[in-house]
Amino acid sequence: MDKVVASAAEAVADIPDGVTIAVGGFGLVGIPEFLINALLDQGATNLETVSNNCGTDGFGLGLLLEKGRIRRTISSYVGANKEFARQYLSGELEVELTPQGTLAERLRAGGAGIPAFFTPAGVGTAVEEGGLPLRYDGHGGIKLASKAKEVREFDGETYVMERGIVADYALVHAWKGDRHGNLVYRASARNFNPPAAASGRVTIAQVEHLVEPGELDPNEIHTPGIHVQRVVHVGKIEVGIENRTVRS
Numbered sequence: 001m002d003k004v005v006a007s008a009a010e011a012v013a014d015i016p017d018g019v020t021i022a023v024g025g026f027g028l029v030g031i032p033e034f035l036i037n038a039l040l041d042q043g044a045t046n047l048e049t050v051s052n053n054c055g056t057d058g059f060g061l062g063l064l065l066e067k068g069r070i071r072r073t074i075s076s077y078v079g080a081n082k083e084f085a086r087q088y089l090s091g092e093l094e095v096e097l098t099p100q101g102t103l104a105e106r107l108r109a110g111g112a113g114i115p116a117f118f119t120p121a122g123v124g125t126a127v128e129e130g131g132l133p134l135r136y137d138g139h140g141g142i143k144l145a146s147k148a149k150e151v152r153e154f155d156g157e158t159y160v161m162e163r164g165i166v167a168d169y170a171l172v173h174a175w176k177g178d179r180h181g182n183l184v185y186r187a188s189a190r191n192f193n194p195p196a197a198a199s200g201r202v203t204i205a206q207v208e209h210l211v212e213p214g215e216l217d218p219n220e221i222h223t224p225g226i227h228v229q230r231v232v233h234v235g236k237i238e239v240g241i242e243n244r245t246v247r248s
Contacts, residue, residue: 003225010232011038012204021049021050021167022165022167022170023192024171025051025173026052028056028060030191030193031061033060034237035232040069047069050075053076057083062083065083068092071093072094072096075096076099078097088136091137091138095134102122105117107195107199109164115164118152121160123159127146127149130146130147134146149161149162167200168200169203170199170202172223176209176211179231180213181203182216182225194222203229204232206232207232207234
C-alpha cells in the first residue's frame with residue numbers, strides 16, 4: 001500500500017512514447033512541474049496531452065512543447081503560449097479545443113467509467129457541427145478538421161454528445177498526500193487536478209506535504225488513493241505568476 005517513490009525521475013521512468021497524459025493545473029496554479037520536468041529529462045515523445053492549457057513559454061507543459069515532444073493536445077485555453085500558436089498554425093501540432101466545463105466533465109466521466117454524456121455546451125456551434133481545425137497544413141489551409149457530433153433532444157432541449165477521456169497516465173499536484181495515495185488539494189489548485197487524477201490508468205501525484213496513513217481527515221480527502229498509483233514528495237513550491245500586473 002506504500003505508493004511513495006524516491007524521486008520524480010523514478011515516478012515517470014516507465015512512461016513510453018506515444019501515450020496520452022492528463023495533466024492537472026490551471027495556468028501556472030496547481031501544475032505538476034516536478035513531474036513535467038522529470039518527463040522532459042526522461043525523453044518520452046510523440047505525446048498526447050490533456051490539460052486545461054498547455055503551459056506557458058518556458059514553463060510547465062510549454063517545456064515539452066518547445067522540445068517538440070507533444071504531437072497532439074486536448075485543451076480549453078491556449079492563449080498565453082506563443083510557441084503553441086506557432087506550432088498549431090504551422091501544422092506541427094494537432095489541437096482539439098474543448099469548452100472548459102466540458103473538458104473537466106470528460107475527464108471526470110472517464111474516471112467514473114462513463115464512456116459518453118450529453119451537454120448543452122457547444123450546441124449550434126462548430127463544436128457540434130464539426131469543421132474546427134485540428135491541424136493546419138502550414139500554408140493557411142486546414143489539413144484535418146473535427147467531425148460532427150451526435151445530437152439528441154431531452155425534454156425539449158438540444159444536447160451534444162461528448163466522449164469521456166481515459167488517459168494512459170495522469171500527472172497531478174496536491175498540497176497533501178499520504179502513503180496510500182489519498183490527496184488533498186489547496187485553494188485554486190483544486191481545479192483540473194481531481195478529474196485528471198481520476199482519468200489516469202496510472203496516476204502519479206507530486207505532493208508538497210507527505211503524511212502518514214490516518215493523518216488526513218477522511219472528510220477532507222479530494223482524491224481517494226484508489227485513483228493514485230505513485231506519490232512523490234517534492235516539498236513546498238512557489239506558484240508562478242502568469243501575467244504580472246503592477247501599478248505604475
